[in-house]
Amino acid sequence: MSGLPDVLARLAATIEARKGADASASYTAQLLADPTRAAKKLGEEAVETVIAIALADSDAIAAESADLIYHWLVALAASGVSLDAVAAKLEAREGTSGLAEKASRAT
Template identity: 50%
Template structure:
């Protein structure tokens, strides 16, 4: 960490803007541009890899490494959102709509409205 005490959730919005700005840039000079150039399947694969790494560190009980893998996971999620044309505000709105609703009730509601999982 940079030691910056002002770090907060707005960093996610800034990260998304940075990620989205890399679309179409030179893959030789930007890892994010390289991911975009490799397509949705590769981006999704990288997200899955980071999720597994986060799970491994959680099982090991290493908070620092779990925090690092969580940052990697969030970054790759932002790349996937940008690739799909999803803005963070869309996800935030869904989370806000679910706020205060039991997770069990919310999942049951999704089953009935979308035939979901």
């Protein structure tokens, strides 16, 4: 994973810095000001990532994954959910079988 954690940390910090910025000058600020729009963009990027994976297009998978991660981070920030909160959920699931974890959820 080499530099991914560092890149994610810088990107998350940039997104945080855009909170309250002039929406006419920043796409990120526009999304942060409208969590519903941020969510829609996240969904759009998820679909584009799935299509790239289905087509086995490595370059498109990487590009769409980058878009997906950016929009995911923006949607989290727009919703007031921290990366620490996400990390806590992941840490709580460590060592648990995916099947067991899914079965433990109320449906």
